[in-house]
Amino acid sequence: MHRRWRAAGACIRERGWWGSGHEPVLSAFLSLIERDMIKCPEGIQPLPVDILARAERLVAGMHVDMDAPLD
Numbered sequence: 001m002h003r004r005w006r007a008a009g010a011c012i013r014e015r016g017w018w019g020s021g022h023e024p025v026l027s028a029f030l031s032l033i034e035r036d037m038i039k040c041p042e043g044i045q046p047l048p049v050d051i052l053a054r055a056e057r058l059v060a061g062m063h064v065d066m067d068a069p070l071d
Contacts, residue, residue, distance in 0.1 A: 037044055047055075
């Protein structure tokens with residue numbers, strides 16, 4: 001994992017595979033979202049509590065190794 005600095009001082013944390021071109025469509029999509037977030041930060045809103053609670057129920061008891069390779 002490494003960090004990149006973007007406009008407005010935002011720090012983006014990335015895994016090593018991220019910048020290597022393995023996922024060009026995903027990379028382009030996330031770049032589009034990033035530009036929109038920088039241009040219109042007022043559009044960033046927190047998840048509604050009910051959606052967050054549902055997500056927590058769905059993943060309860062699961063373990064994710066953030067350092068494991070993506071298959």
